[in-house]
Amino acid sequence: MIKVTLIGKGNVSKHLQRAFLATKEVMLFQVLGSRKKELDTALKNKAIQNKINASDICIIAVSDHAIKSVSQSFTQFNTFLVHTSGSVSINDLPKSLNTGVFYPLQTFSKDRLVAFKTIPICIEAKEKKDTELLHKLARTISDEVHEISSEKRKALHLAAVLVNNFSNHLYQIGHDLCEDNQVPFELLKPLIKETALKMESLSPEEAQTGPAKRNDQNTINAHLKQLKDTNHKEIYRLLTLSIQNAYGKKL
Amino acid sequence: MIKVTLIGKGNVSKHLQRAFLATKEVMLFQVLGSRKKELDTALKNKAIQNKINASDICIIAVSDHAIKSVSQSFTQFNTFLVHTSGSVSINDLPKSLNTGVFYPLQTFSKDRLVAFKTIPICIEAKEKKDTELLHKLARTISDEVHEISSEKRKALHLAAVLVNNFSNHLYQIGHDLCEDNQVPFELLKPLIKETALKMESLSPEEAQTGPAKRNDQNTINAHLKQLKDTNHKEIYRLLTLSIQNAYGKKL
Numbered sequence: 001m002i003k004v005t006l007i008g009k010g011n012v013s014k015h016l017q018r019a020f021l022a023t024k025e026v027m028l029f030q031v032l033g034s035r036k037k038e039l040d041t042a043l044k045n046k047a048i049q050n051k052i053n054a055s056d057i058c059i060i061a062v063s064d065h066a067i068k069s070v071s072q073s074f075t076q077f078n079t080f081l082v083h084t085s086g087s088v089s090i091n092d093l094p095k096s097l098n099t100g101v102f103y104p105l106q107t108f109s110k111d112r113l114v115a116f117k118t119i120p121i122c123i124e125a126k127e128k129k130d131t132e133l134l135h136k137l138a139r140t141i142s143d144e145v146h147e148i149s150s151e152k153r154k155a156l157h158l159a160a161v162l163v164n165n166f167s168n169h170l171y172q173i174g175h176d177l178c179e180d181n182q183v184p185f186e187l188l189k190p191l192i193k194e195t196a197l198k199m200e201s202l203s204p205e206e207a208q209t210g211p212a213k214r215n216d217q218n219t220i221n222a223h224l225k226q227l228k229d230t231n232h233k234e235i236y237r238l239l240t241l242s243i244q245n246a247y248g249k250k251l
Numbered sequence: 252m253i254k255v256t257l258i259g260k261g262n263v264s265k266h267l268q269r270a271f272l273a274t275k276e277v278m279l280f281q282v283l284g285s286r287k288k289e290l291d292t293a294l295k296n297k298a299i300q301n302k303i304n305a306s307d308i309c310i311i312a313v314s315d316h317a318i319k320s321v322s323q324s325f326t327q328f329n330t331f332l333v334h335t336s337g338s339v340s341i342n343d344l345p346k347s348l349n350t351g352v353f354y355p356l357q358t359f360s361k362d363r364l365v366a367f368k369t370i371p372i373c374i375e376a377k378e379k380k381d382t383e384l385l386h387k388l389a390r391t392i393s394d395e396v397h398e399i400s401s402e403k404r405k406a407l408h409l410a411a412v413l414v415n416n417f418s419n420h421l422y423q424i425g426h427d428l429c430e431d432n433q434v435p436f437e438l439l440k441p442l443i444k445e446t447a448l449k450m451e452s453l454s455p456e457e458a459q460t461g462p463a464k465r466n467d468q469n470t471i472n473a474h475l476k477q478l479k480d481t482n483h484k485e486i487y488r489l490l491t492l493s494i495q496n497a498y499g500k501k502l
Contacts (some may be wrong), residue, residue, distance in 0.1 A: 003414075038321075064470060087462075087470050106442055107460055112452055114445060120438045134387030145285030146438060155432035156439075157427035158474045163439055164446045165461030166490045167418040172455035174410035181406035187371040187397060188414055189450055191357055194365060195415045197387060199440055200365055204423035209358055211315075211338075219315060219338050223409045231493050238486050239417045245482065246423060 086157030100125030337408030
């Protein structure tokens with residue numbers, strides 16, 4: 001049985017709570033709020049202190065920028081402290097503690113359940129026994145556990161922003177174009193889905209299609225004319241150029 | 252029974268062939284190559300001519316830039332001629348014929364089967380009876396048939412390029428980042444899939460997450476530093492700016 005204290009009450013924390021509560025191998029001791037005042041008060045409470053000391057692991061699931069300061073509040077305890085961020089180095093956690101990273105590589109939204117079993121969990125720890133504990137904990141909720149260094153995790157997080165945040169924003173621009181032209185956005189959904197599902201059997205290079213790849217300058221010019229927002233025009237121009245560069249190089 | 256002649260042997264044609272052959276309501280009369288020499292020779296053949304004249308519809312499934320010239324070869328026949336393109340106007344087809352558009356809104360790759368039933372087919376025709384025939388034909392292979400004008404189809408096609416071609420290129424950049432840093436691209440696949448599947452239950456606006464949305468300038472600067480390609484840096488900067496504009500406006 002792995003005893004866990006969770007700090008933070010945001011999306012990642014809520015999804016982890018749900019996953020941990022669904023497995024018999026984890027005992028979720030407590031979930032603490034991460035706001036300074038709330039946390040300071042909590043950490044003075046004897047019962048909470050006892051639970052922290054009895055925890056095998058304390059997981060800070062808070063915004064990237066808050067990790068450093070929240071983690072400082074735990075230097076008074078003798079605990080194994082990890083964060084859940086893709087972009088924050090393990091070295092941002094207090095040097096005086098055993099520390100690690102438990103990064104579930106997925107996008108979490110409030111109102112959407114995710115199947116944890118297939119989510120890659122990227123783990124990292126300073127000590128071998130801690131790495132083993134993270135392995136054990138991650139395996140209770142996922143079949144995809146990977147040891148990834150802070151350096152590699154940084155690259156992975158950047159890639160995640162590109163494929164997730166930026167793709168989603170392209171959906172948004174597509175959505176707004178549909179709205180402006182009174183076409184239902186629904187019509188794009190099968191395409192959005194297939195674009196992603198293609199990655200199951202093709203590489204992005206094999207899957208690439210469209211006017212940029214086939215150097216169809218007429219269509220490209222017509223599209224640029226259609227876009228009203230200067231920033232969107234520039235995004236279209238640069239992504240087209242980048243596709244042309246990628247394929248030009250390989251021809 | 253709807254009798255069809257298909258012109259072109261590329262991806263769209265192959266996927267249409269497979270779909271038409273799987274339904275009892277369509278008789279696929281013939282598939283003609285679209286290259287000038289091949290087509291000219293074919294169109295002089297009496298048997299092929301007879302089949303064209305007996306077809307209820309001739310579908311030109313060729314590259315956008317070839318539609319105009321290929322369609323000119325059919326002015327000698329009395330046939331209903333349609334193309335399958337998202338970006339070409341119905342008016343690019345010969346005025347002397349009954350013409351239309353049969354645009355399946357999906358991305359077709361050579362080695363990947365698609366389930367036609369859920370693919371939106373956007374139809375358009377000059378004559379009411381032709382629109383009805385297109386409806387009938389489209390419904391034999393799909394449950395999603397929509398009458399869309401050339402003007403609206405143009406917007407839809409631009410949106411399709413954004414959500415499909417450009418998202419796929421972001422996967423490519425993510426893929427290359429993984430390769431450069433010796434991280435398996437596999438780790439990103441569940442995220443890519445969930446990003447798309449989110450659109451089933453959330454709007455792009457609701458689904459947006461990430462450093463740009465939460466104005467996390469530290470992470471944004473770190474990411475910009477990590478990107479080596481000047482063009483990729485600029486794509487990151489502009490998409491970030493565009494997300495900030497979209498959310499700034501709504502705050």
